[in-house]
Structure formats: C-alpha cells, structure tokens
Amino acid sequence: MIEANxxxxxGGQSTKDFFYKLTVSYKEARETxxxxxxxxxxxxxxxxxxxxxxxxxxEIFRIIGSIQRSMRHS
Numbered sequence: 001m002i003e004a005n006x007x008x009x010x011g012g013q014s015t016k017d018f019f020y021k022l023t024v025s026y027k028e029a030r031e032t033x034x035x036x037x038x039x040x041x042x043x044x045x046x047x048x049x050x051x052x053x054x055x056x057x058x059e060i061f062r063i064i065g066s067i068q069r070s071m072r073h074s
Contacts, residue, residue: 008021030061036053037054
C-alpha cells in the first residue's frame with residue numbers, strides 16, 4: 001500500500017518519523033514492482049499494461065528518492 005504509507009508519512013510526528021514512513025513507502029513500491037514483473041512474466045496481465053504499471057512505480061521510486069535526498073541534505 002504505497003499511497004497509504006505515504007499518507008501516513010505526511011501525518012508523521014516528526015521529521016524522523018516522516019522519513020521512516022516514506023522509506024516504508026519506498027519498500028512497498030519495490031515489492032509492487034516485483035509483483036508486477038512476476039505476473040507479467042507469467043502471462044497473467046497484458047504486457048503493455050504491466051509496462052505502464054512498472055513505469056508508474058519507477059516514477060514513484062524517483063519521487064520518493066528525491067524527497068529523501070533533499071531531506072538528507074537539509
């Protein structure tokens with residue numbers, strides 16, 4: 001639940017809590033990426049649809065990573 005964890009991060013009690021919960025969101029995105037690849041490789045979803053999903057998840061990686069890098073450097 002990437003979005004649920006990101007939403008929980010927004011309500012974090014501190015900067016450290018926000019960062020931690022955002023990290024959980026990143027891990028959830030990694031897991032989602034894995035599962036989409038797995039179902040695509042087993043022919044359970046349309047290849048083009050899987051490609052779109054993977055692209056979206058990779059964008060989430062970039063967004064979360066950018067936020068985390070910004071926080072580390074501030």
